[in-house]
Amino acid sequence: MAPFILVCMTCRREYLADSVLYTCPECGNRKGTLEVVYNLPRPGNSGPDDFFQAKARKDMWRYWPLLPFAQLDADFFSVEVGPSPVTSCTRIAGKLGLSRLFLKDDGRNPSASLKDRASAVAVAKARELKMDNVYCASTGNAASSLACLSASAGLRCNVFLPATAPEAKLCQMLVFGSRVVRIDADYDEVFDISMNIGEKKGWYCRNSAINPYLLEGKKTATFELLEALDWCSPDYIFVSAGDGTILSSVYKAFMDLDSYNLVDRIPMIFGVQGIDAAVIADTFDSGPPFEPFDRKTHCVADSINVGKPRDVLKACKYTMENGGGFVRVTDEEIIASVFLLARECGVFAEPAGAAALAGLQKALSSGLVKQGASVALMITGNGLKDTKPVTNLFKQCSVLPADEERIMEELA
């Protein structure tokens, strides 16, 4: 029996992995997103540690029984993705009246974002299929991570991005040796252009919701979080959402574990979106069948500034099935949370990562989260990748003359 099959999110047709590359041919690219369903023997009474049987590895591949590969073959990578730290932030927990606040700092991956987990899976799939060129459209992190993981596995990488993508991310792609196509358009338009060109070129596609395996890689961040907590879930998890793949991956991690009785419960999971970029949240509020409300958006956190979210269907269906929700936050709240995380925990997150904390604060103030609860925040990217939103701080430190007295005056 195949170790997993692919099931269409709309028509529930089932496919073997070697019969379809990306999406359900009957339902098309947007509605025909595929879900990976595993065919594993039930583990009996053994716990997650026995189930994964991978104590020898520390990186994301330790969870390979719940990754979409028949064989574990990841030694060709010269970088390790995961594990990233899970830390407990007592000062912010105290300020907010929570019993515990955990940070899953996924900015501590090779290219400094959670996207490395998806890129690693995409690169491994491309190798399995003997394809030597990969491509993606990206707001920045997917491309910089695909550039990094491709370089580490000897594949050629082609990335398409909006001209507004942050400089540091662009720099990563170029240094890692990718072919970079910058386009004077927003991410949503760039995505469509990349699909047409990638198909014509015959490159392997690492685009959100088109490639069904990305989410499987991303879910290892949640596995690591739970493993660090002895497989006992916190009461709530907050994570930002752009295309909706990371959010869906948090649900999928719990759904997969739950189907093999490997976790105590599924927590309440919140997707956090910018108030002027809340396309998934608005679509969720409209109810099934979740027809997306695509539109032009704005958000200071460029990674979640997405007007045509590709994984909207999965994000909404998983949220509904598991009793989760959404919160919307302003640009000011996102930037304030960057500072709070940095100054109280020493974790410098990029705005899209810190948005999880802004979402938690919003949920606390509206009573969605109870005082005394335990909460985990998925910190999805490192702050050095997108410094523009915080460069206002430079005004606080003008350059002084080399004059000790003058410097003492300034310090007074």
Ligand SMILES: Cc1ncc(COP(=O)(O)O)c(C=O)c1O
């Ligand atoms: C740092 C960061 N956080 C969150 C997201 C949102 O992820 P998704 O598009 O899967 O919703 C992204 C996507 O680019 C990201 O780079």
Ligand SMILES: [Zn+2]
């Ligand atoms: Zn279908």
